[in-house]
Structure formats: structure tokens, C-alpha cells
Amino acid sequence: DVKVTQSSRYLVKRTGEKVFLECVQDMDHExxxxxxxDPGLGLxxxxxxxxxxxxxxxxxxxxxxxxxxxxxxFSLILESASTxxxxxxxxxxxxxxxxxxxxxxxxxxxxxxL
Amino acid sequence: xxSVSQHNHHVILSEAASxxxxxxxxxGGTVNLFWYVQYPGQHLQLLLKYFSGDPLVKGIKxxxxxxxxxxxxxxxxxxxxxxxxxxxxxxxxxxxTDKLIFGTGTRLQVFP
Numbered sequence: 001d002v003k004v005t006q007s008s009r010y011l012v013k014r015t016g017e018k019v020f021l022e023c024v025q026d027m028d029h030e031x032x033x034x035x036x037x038d039p040g041l042g043l044x045x046x047x048x049x050x051x052x053x054x055x056x057x058x059x060x061x062x063x064x065x066x067x068x069x070x071x072x073x074f075s076l077i078l079e080s081a082s083t084x085x086x087x088x089x090x091x092x093x094x095x096x097x098x099x100x101x102x103x104x105x106x107x108x109x110x111x112x113x114l
Numbered sequence: 115x116x117s118v119s120q121h122n123h124h125v126i127l128s129e130a131a132s133x134x135x136x137x138x139x140x141x142g143g144t145v146n147l148f149w150y151v152q153y154p155g156q157h158l159q160l161l162l163k164y165f166s167g168d169p170l171v172k173g174i175k176x177x178x179x180x181x182x183x184x185x186x187x188x189x190x191x192x193x194x195x196x197x198x199x200x201x202x203x204x205x206x207x208x209x210x211t212d213k214l215i216f217g218t219g220t221r222l223q224v225f226p
Contacts, residue, residue, distance in 0.1 A: 040218055040219075042204060042217050042218035042219045043204065043214075043216040043219075045215075058213065090158065103214065105158040108157065
């Protein structure tokens, strides 16, 4: 079974802190995605990557950056966390060319920024 | 811009009731359509998908969805829900890019 692992299930940070959310997948997938999930807003795409050292902005990239130094790992970075970034963050991966036929999601990281 | 609308935000049903969750999208060209489900405390899972062919798609756990191109809709149905169907359901659309656009989700609560 494909496994997408997010390093933390719950995270509490203070305003202004730098936050790293880690995501690792074990199926050699090329494509990886970061979403945030908010009540009433569904899932919104923050950033995605189709290859190592490659990144593309999604629909709401402001306040975030990403890093893809290795194929299996895709990190989401909040340079200076703010309270409006309190959310559930979901990582996902798939094979390139799969056209989202099967997107595999991690269990999510619930981030609270105080 | 392409968008996905799920008009039912919260649905409450008794067991054995029939379910239909609405999903409408804004793009008129060729699209790929998906329903994802998120059970309490679990990760998002693919329920079913439509790429081409028969517009009536069967998914896991007795769910089905019908693609009606003229109505830009992809409604999710189940003839008889169970308590274990309590979850949040997301419709998603993909067109021309590798990005999925998700709807806002529908929370389904099924009472025994």
C-alpha cells in the first residue's frame, strides 16, 4: 500500500515562528501536493511539485514556500506563521501522468498558530 | 476560473435513507470528475472517478455518481446509507492541468 506520511498530527506554534511541515511518500511518486483544508472552504492547493527541486504555486501560495530536495520528501514552510494559517494541512502524491487518477493523501497536520 | 460547487454543506439522515449529494462545476469542456471521502480521523480516500465512457460510475461501498454533461453535474448517490457512511464528502474536478479543484465539502451524519 502507498504510504504518505506527515511527520506531525498536531502542531502548536506562536505567531512569527518559522514552521516546517514534512511529508514523505514511499512509492517513488513524482508529483506531490500541499493543500490546506478549512471548514466551509474545502481543500485549497498551496503548492505542488512534479520533480525534485521543482515547485509550482497553487491557488493560495502567499505566506508559504516549499522545498523538494529529494523525490520522496516535500516540505511546506511557513516563514513567519500567522493566526490565519491555523488550518489542517494535507499532503498528497501520485505518479506523474496519472492525471490525478489516484491521489494518495496523508493523514494531515492540524496546525494551530497562537 | 474553474470552480466546483457543493450546495449541501451538512446533511443529516437516518440509516436506510437514500442519499444524493450535489456537485456542479463551472467548466464546459472535457473534465475528469472525482468524489473523495474523509471518515472521521482518517485521510482522504478516493470514492469513485469519471474519466470517460458510461456516465454512471460505480464506486466503493455501494456509492455511485452520474455525470450529466448538460447540467455540469456529478451527483453522488447511495440508495441506503449506513451509520458508517458518516464522513465528509468532497467533489473534485480536473481539466487540462494536473491540479484538482475541490468543492467545499459536504458533511454527512447518519443516525442509527
